[in-house]
Amino acid sequence: MAVQVRGEVLDIRRVGAYQVLSLTAPGIADIARPGHFVTLGIGGEESSMLLRRAFAIHQVQSRGVYGGTLDIVIGVHGKGTRWLADRRRHDAIDIVGPLGRPFILPKERVPCVLVGGGYGSAPLFMLAEQLRERGCRVDVVVGAATEEKLFGVLELKRLASTLTITTDDGSLGERGRVTDVLPELMDRVDAAVVYACGPMPMLQRVAEVAEERQAYSQCAVEEAMACGIGVCMTCVLPVVGEDGVTRMLRSCVEGPVFRGDRVRWNDVGTIPTDTLGAPVEGGH
Amino acid sequence: MSRAVISQGPLPGDEPVVQIDMSTDLAGIELPSPVMTASGCAAAGRELDQFFDITTIGAIVTKSVMLQPRSGRATPRMAETPSGMLNSIGLQGPGIDRFIEHDLAWLSERGARTIVSIAGGSVDEYAKLAARLRIARGVSAIEVNISCPNVEDRGQVFACDPNSAASVIQAVKRHSEPRMPIFAKLSPDVTDIVSIAGAVVRAGASGVSVINTLLGMVINPDTMRPHLAGVTGGLSGPAIRPVAVRCVWQIRQAFPDLPIIGMGGIRSGMDALEFILAGANALSVGTAVFHDPSAPVRIHAELQRALVDRGFSSLSEAISYAHRPKDAIPEVDDELDFISE
Numbered sequence: 108m109a110v111q112v113r114g115e116v117l118d119i120r121r122v123g124a125y126q127v128l129s130l131t132a133p134g135i136a137d138i139a140r141p142g143h144f145v146t147l148g149i150g151g152e153e154s155s156m157l158l159r160r161a162f163a164i165h166q167v168q169s170r171g172v173y174g175g176t177l178d179i180v181i182g183v184h185g186k187g188t189r190w191l192a193d194r195r196r197h198d199a200i201d202i203v204g205p206l207g208r209p210f211i212l213p214k215e216r217v218p219c220v221l222v223g224g225g226y227g228s229a230p231l232f233m234l235a236e237q238l239r240e241r242g243c244r245v246d247v248v249v250g251a252a253t254e255e256k257l258f259g260v261l262e263l264k265r266l267a268s269t270l271t272i273t274t275d276d277g278s279l280g281e282r283g284r285v286t287d288v289l290p291e292l293m294d295r296v297d298a299a300v301v302y303a304c305g306p307m308p309m310l311q312r313v314a315e316v317a318e319e320r321q322a323y324s325q326c327a328v329e330e331a332m333a334c335g336i337g338v339c340m341t342c343v344l345p346v347v348g349e350d351g352v353t354r355m356l357r358s359c360v361e362g363p364v365f366r367g368d369r370v371r372w373n374d375v376g377t378i379p380t381d382t383l384g385a386p387v388e389g390g391h
Numbered sequence: 392m393s394r395a396v397i398s399q400g401p402l403p404g405d406e407p408v409v410q411i412d413m414s415t416d417l418a419g420i421e422l423p424s425p426v427m428t429a430s431g432c433a434a435a436g437r438e439l440d441q442f443f444d445i446t447t448i449g450a451i452v453t454k455s456v457m458l459q460p461r462s463g464r465a466t467p468r469m470a471e472t473p474s475g476m477l478n479s480i481g482l483q484g485p486g487i488d489r490f491i492e493h494d495l496a497w498l499s500e501r502g503a504r505t506i507v508s509i510a511g512g513s514v515d516e517y518a519k520l521a522a523r524l525r526i527a528r529g530v531s532a533i534e535v536n537i538s539c540p541n542v543e544d545r546g547q548v549f550a551c552d553p554n555s556a557a558s559v560i561q562a563v564k565r566h567s568e569p570r571m572p573i574f575a576k577l578s579p580d581v582t583d584i585v586s587i588a589g590a591v592v593r594a595g596a597s598g599v600s601v602i603n604t605l606l607g608m609v610i611n612p613d614t615m616r617p618h619l620a621g622v623t624g625g626l627s628g629p630a631i632r633p634v635a636v637r638c639v640w641q642i643r644q645a646f647p648d649l650p651i652i653g654m655g656g657i658r659s660g661m662d663a664l665e666f667i668l669a670g671a672n673a674l675s676v677g678t679a680v681f682h683d684p685s686a687p688v689r690i691h692a693e694l695q696r697a698l699v700d701r702g703f704s705s706l707s708e709a710i711s712y713a714h715r716p717k718d719a720i721p722e723v724d725d726e727l728d729f730i731s732e
Binding site for chain 2: 108109110111148154155156157158159187201203330331333334336337338339340341342343344354355360375376377378382383384385386
C-alpha cells in the first residue's frame with residue numbers, strides 16, 4: 108500500500124559519481140522492503156517537469172526522531188535529477204511509496220548471489236542484510252564502467268561473504284563485466300538464487316547464467332516511467348505469464364522485480380507478435 | 392483499504408473554508424463534484440484509491456477500452472516536454488469483456504460513479520462496445536473516444552471528420568440504453584471544433600468532452616531519431632491548457648445548453664476555475680495525476696476556495712460566467728473587487 112507524503116531533506120552527500128539523498132518519509136520507511144522504490148515530485152508545485160522520478164530505496168531507518176527516513180541514490184542524467192542533486196537540508200520533497208513488487212526472499216537458507224551494475228547496487232544493501240538474517244550465504248558482485256561509478260563498495264564488503272568487483276576499464280577489481288565473473292562465482296558457492304539490479308543487457312545475461320544453472324533469478328528493471336503507480340502504461344515490457352501467454356506488463360506495479368526467466372529480454376522495446384492483443388496485419 | 396494522503400497543496404481543512412454547493416448536473420447525472428479523472432490517466436480507479444477516496448470525486452473516467460485485448464505500442468511510449476508530456480500508449484487494455492468483469496465490477500462494488508470510455512477501429516466496433524455496456528451494471532455515462540491520436544491510420548481519427556464522428560455517435564446511441572448519457576470526446580487537431588461538436592450533437596450525443604491530446608513529436612538529440620517508438624504521440628499537460636480553454640469557450644458560445652466536460656492541463660483549482668468560467672459543466676484531471684496522485688481531491692478543494700473567494704454561492708453559478716455580457720449587472724452582490732484587479 109503506497110502513500111503520498113511530504114518529506115524533508117535530512118542530508119545530501121556525494122558518493123563517487125552519485126549523490127545519496129536522505130529524506131524523512133513517515134509511513135513509507137517503516138513498511139519498505141528490498142526492491143521497493145519511491146517516486147519524487149520534481150521542481151515543486153509549479154514545476155514544468157511533470158513526471159515524477161523513480162528511485163530504488165537504498166536504506167531505511169524506521170525508528171528515531173524523524174519517524175522513518177530513507178536513502179536513495181541519484182545519478183545525475185538530466186534536468187530532473189540535477190534539481191534533486193541541488194536540494195539542501197530542510198527542503199521539502201513530495202514522495203510516493205513504497206511502490207512496486209519487492210525481491211522475493213527464499214524460505215530456506217540457500218546461497219544467494221547479488222549482482223549490481225553501477226548504482227544498481229543501491230537496493231542490494233537491504234537485501235543482503237535481510238538474506239543474512241535468514242541465514243543465507245550472500246556473495247556480491249558489483250561492476251561499473253569506472254571505479255567512480257561503483258557504488259557502496261566498502262559497505263558491501265562488510266555485508267557479503269565475498270565481494271567481487273569489475274570495471275570496464277580495470278580501474279578497480281577485475282577488468283570486464285559483472286557477468287564475466289558471475290558463472291564461476293555461482294558454481295563455486297552453488298547459488299540457488301541470483302538477485303540483480305542494473306542495465307537491461309546485464310539483467311538479460313544474469314537471467315541466462317541463472318537459467319543455465321537452474322537457479323532462480325530476480326531482476327529489478329529500470330524502465331522509463333511517468334506515474335510509477337500503474338495508471339499511465341508507459342513502463343511496459345513483454346513478460347511471459349504462468350499460462351505461457353506474453354503480456355505487456357507494467358514495471359511499476361507488476362515489477363520492478365521480475366523473474367529473469369519470464370522476461371523476454373530480446374524483445375524489450377517491441378511488441379512481440381504473439382503478445383496478447385498484439386497488432387494484426389492491417390490493424391493498429 | 393486504508394489510505395494516507397499528505398498533499399503537497401493546501402489541504403481541505405488547513406483553514407476553515409465556507410462550503411458551497413459543488414454539485415453539477417451532467418446530462419441528467421448528478422455529480423457531487425465537477426472534478427473527475429481523465430480517460431487514460433486513472434486506469435480503472437483502483438490504483439488511485441490508495442491515495443484518495445475515489446467515491447468522493449465526481450466520477451472515474453476509465454481508460455478507453457476496445458472490443459478485444461490490446462497490447463498497445465512499443466516503448467518508448469513517453470517523453471517529458473515543457474509543462475507537459477507526449478504519450479504513445481496505443482490503447483493498451485484488457486478488452487471489453489474482461490473490463491466489465493474485472494474493472495467495472497470493482498468500481499461498482501466500490502461505489503464509484505463511472506464514466507466508461509470506449510474506443511474502436513470501426514463504426515461497427517463502437518456499436519458492439521455500446522451493446523456490451525448496455526447489459527453491464529454500474530455505468531453512469533459513456534465517453535466515446537473518437538479522437539485518440541495514437542493509431543497508425545490518421546483516417547481512423549473519427550473526430551477529424553464531421554461525418555465519421557457522427558456515424559460513430561449514431562451507432563453508439565442506437566445500441567445504448569436510451570437514457571444513457573453519451574459524450575463524444577473531441578480532438579483539438581481540427582480547423583473548426585464547433586462544426587464537429589455540431590455534428591455529434593445532431594447525431595445524438597448528450598454532450599462533448601474537450602479536449603483529447605494534440606498530436607506532437609519529439610526528436611531524441613542523442614539517437615537523432617524520433618524519441619517515441621510510435622514516432623508521434625499525444626501532447627497533454629498544462630502546456631495545452633489555453634488550447635483546451637479556447638475549445639470549451641467556442642463550443643459553449645455555439646451551444647449555450649450543451650453539457651461539456653472540460654479537460655486539458657488542469658493542475659490546480661485556478662486552472663479548473665478557468666474551464667468552469669469558460670463553460671465546462673464538469674472537469675477531467677489527467678496528466679496532473681502523474682505528478683500528484685491526489686490531484687483530483689486537491690483540485691476540488693482549491694476550486695471550492697476559488698469560487699468562495701469570488702463570491703459564488705454554488706458551482707453552477709460560475710459555469711459559463713466568462714460569457715456574460717460586458718455590461719452585465721453582476722449577479723453576485725458582495726465584493727467584486729477582483730474584477731477591477
